[in-house]
Amino acid sequence: MNPSPMPVSAVGANALRTITLEVFRFRPEQDPLPSWQTYQVPCREEWVVLDALNYIKDHLDGSLSYRWSCHMAVCGSCGMMINGKPILSCKAFVRDFPDHIRVEPLGNLTVIRDLVVKQERLLANLSAVKSWLIPKTPAAADEPYRQTPVQLDQYRHLSMCINCLLCYAACPQVALNEGYLGPAALALAHRYNLDSRDGGTFERMQATASADGIWECSFVGECSEVCPKHVDPAGAIQQMKLASSLDWFARRLGLGERS
Amino acid sequence: MQTFHADVIIVGAGGAGLSAGIAVAEQDPSLRVALVSKVYPMRSHTVAAEGGAAAVIRAPDTLEDHFRDTVSGGDWLCDQDAVDLFVAEAPKALTRLEHWGCPWSRAEDGRVQVRSFGGMKNERTWFAADKSGFHILHTLFQTSQRFPSIQRFDEVYALDLLVAEGAVGGLTGLSMQTGEAMVLLAPSVIIATGGAGRVFPFTTNGAIKTGDGMAMAYRAGVALKDIEFMQYHPTGLPGTGILITEGARGEGGILVNKDGYRYLQDYNLGPPDPWPRRKAMEMGPRDRLSQAFWHEQKKGRTIKTSAGDDVVHLDIRKLGEKFIDERLPMVRELSRAYVGVDPVVAPIPVRPVVHYTMGGIDTNIDTATDLAGLYAAGECACVSINGANRLGSNSLTEILVFGTRAGLQAADRARSQVDRPATNWDAQIQASFGKVSGLMARTAGNESIVGLRGQLHGLMEGAAGIYREDAPLRAACAEIAGLRRRYRELAISDHSKVFNTQLFQALELGAMLEIGEAMVHSALARRESRGAHQRLDFPQRDDVQFLHHSIARSGGQDAPSIEHKPVNISRWPPGERVYGGAAK
């Protein structure tokens, strides 16, 4: 009587391809060292790597741990290293990979267990850079600010960050300096700096222009390469460096702050 | 075990929970807020909302129009006093978000732009391209960082409420990262845990939307109201259930069957032209559109995909590449990635998909439940502004309006409860953690999470889908009771403490079984068709017998009882829902 049931995770009859998934395992309570575990997974044509992991969890090994929720590349939970590259596993189509896929936790971050890494570094840094609107002028009670589409376009791409930490996994400076604020946090700081409603650039500079801020970036550009939302954190950091040096000169010349 | 004291505990850090937290902090920075969430706030499913949020912003739109669209859209099951409050608060809530930096899409003159949405008479949906929920959630999260009084408990799973003498006193939880037991105590608790779409197999809802908070309140004796009303969204991608926003139709997309025919004109939604046109054809309400699909499928006029799914086509090609990239970039991105179709050159295959939980924790207009100190807001709650069928773009606004309201109410109560006598919670705490350690200790058992979940899914889709009927519902009631018994024998293979996702899946399954049971019992008792609840055996709306809220109360290990509660019809008596040519 109802539409035919359509199991989301069950394997249908059509087009199965068996993939070997080699998965990083680490359970701190029992494993002295990490190891690799291999699973054979029959995959449907339209599956992403996350579907294959869910298949393992449901049918082969219930102890495998990883994060996911939206399955549509927007919640930022499911980043992993897949064949060595940071990627969202819900956007990594099995059809784009060879028959042997290696899955590891995101690089440069502490592993809690299996594919689950500590994310507190990003959370702390988002606060450190004051990634919120610091109004330039007080808002009128019931009236939105005006902002033209052109003004919106200034920062729009930077506001697309889903906090997935792929850029942290890709960035060599994140690995070298534990205090480095990192690409996403700096990009979000810049997002507010560029917002026509914001007047907080100088306040944010306490963090962004500090020793752990923009000057740590060596412009390798890997962050922008791996970003699933085209945020281009590397570009943002370059712009901030430029703006910051101009500020410095402006102040030396006694011209006051630009913001 | 760790114990924390707070003034207000909020369970859930989606749009509703964050709004509540900010409201408390703004109201009184001396109040300690504990914000508990099983995922980092920005992973909450509010992030997935695309289309936008409704609020009257300028003429010719009026609050009265918004009120009428909502009440008729909800097939008169909405509480009209709550809807009145909602439409009046809506513009303030969205403006507040603008002041906090939300990148709403703009007109050339810099004013906020609005688009039309299904069942809405005027253009009133504020949007941030087609990533509205994402921007709302991130704006709220980022703003919440400003307030030192908000202490986050990220990746903490809430288990059970602590209740004494008719009032809530806190809750138990588990740290997901360490497995450590946690007790949080406060005179005010707000539940903001979102919907329960995962009770069904094919849904737009993320993995985390398992109805935990509803089940938590339900177990503590609070009723679930109108929980039989589950919304199907007419346009989900086959296979994954990923949503294609109603915005696609609002901008001029059409739905066609296998003959390329705009079939909605056969279901009292036509005539097809002129198009686009509000409250007609593809811009009719979701319940009607999903039901029309069901009939087309019966008539053999749907299209079979290579994977064997029945679909219809959503065609937005007429809009052109430039417009699509500007207004509907996510539709293009999702469609290309997940069904391999570029909507600029080909129609998108779509089918109805379980989307929104209209019912939920029974609250009054002030978000208070009948358990003192316990509040609920957002999709987990039923206040009720959605009635029998939510209008698209009302719920993002709802989470802001009622999330804020819950925060203010909870703050008031916390301030009035400073000299509370200490309660000994030991027995309840032990009982709560005892369930978890029982599950962890059980090594042998024939029941698996996948097995029980799969059977629940089959029953829900079979008996409580787009159309319902007495016999299958009765059978589902009996069978879910059986699943609940078998759940007590569930054993899990992972016995570690650190990030044991299998344990949390098992706990979520427990919640889903309770909610699923309440849904089928409520659906069985409602012997009429209204909004999203359509009975083949009772095809008409029956205001004489059923113009009331269903109230499901937990029977513990036994079946729930279903009672009634009057609907607030303060100023607009029930009428006909009219869409298509006859709509005004």
Ligand SMILES: Cc1cc2nc3c(=O)[nH]c(=O)nc-3n(C[C@H](O)[C@H](O)[C@H](O)COP(=O)(O)OP(=O)(O)OC[C@H]3O[C@@H](n4cnc5c(N)ncnc54)[C@H](O)[C@@H]3O)c2cc1C
């Ligand atoms: C794909 C999609 C598109 C949508 N588009 C629109 C739209 O365009 N317009 C519109 O108005 N509405 C839309 N909706 C509906 C709307 O997005 C939701 O109703 C709304 O976002 C719900 O917000 P919430 O705060 O109530 O819950 P959520 O955002 O789901 O948050 C729930 C929170 O509760 C927490 N939680 C749950 N259980 C526990 C537990 N046991 N312990 C601790 N924490 C817990 C979670 O971690 C999370 O933080 C859409 C929904 C979907 C699925």
Ligand code: SF4
């Ligand atoms: S900048 Fe890109 S890669 Fe980095 S967290 Fe944001 S979305 Fe992810």
Ligand code: FES
């Ligand atoms: S599951 Fe949400 S981004 Fe992949």
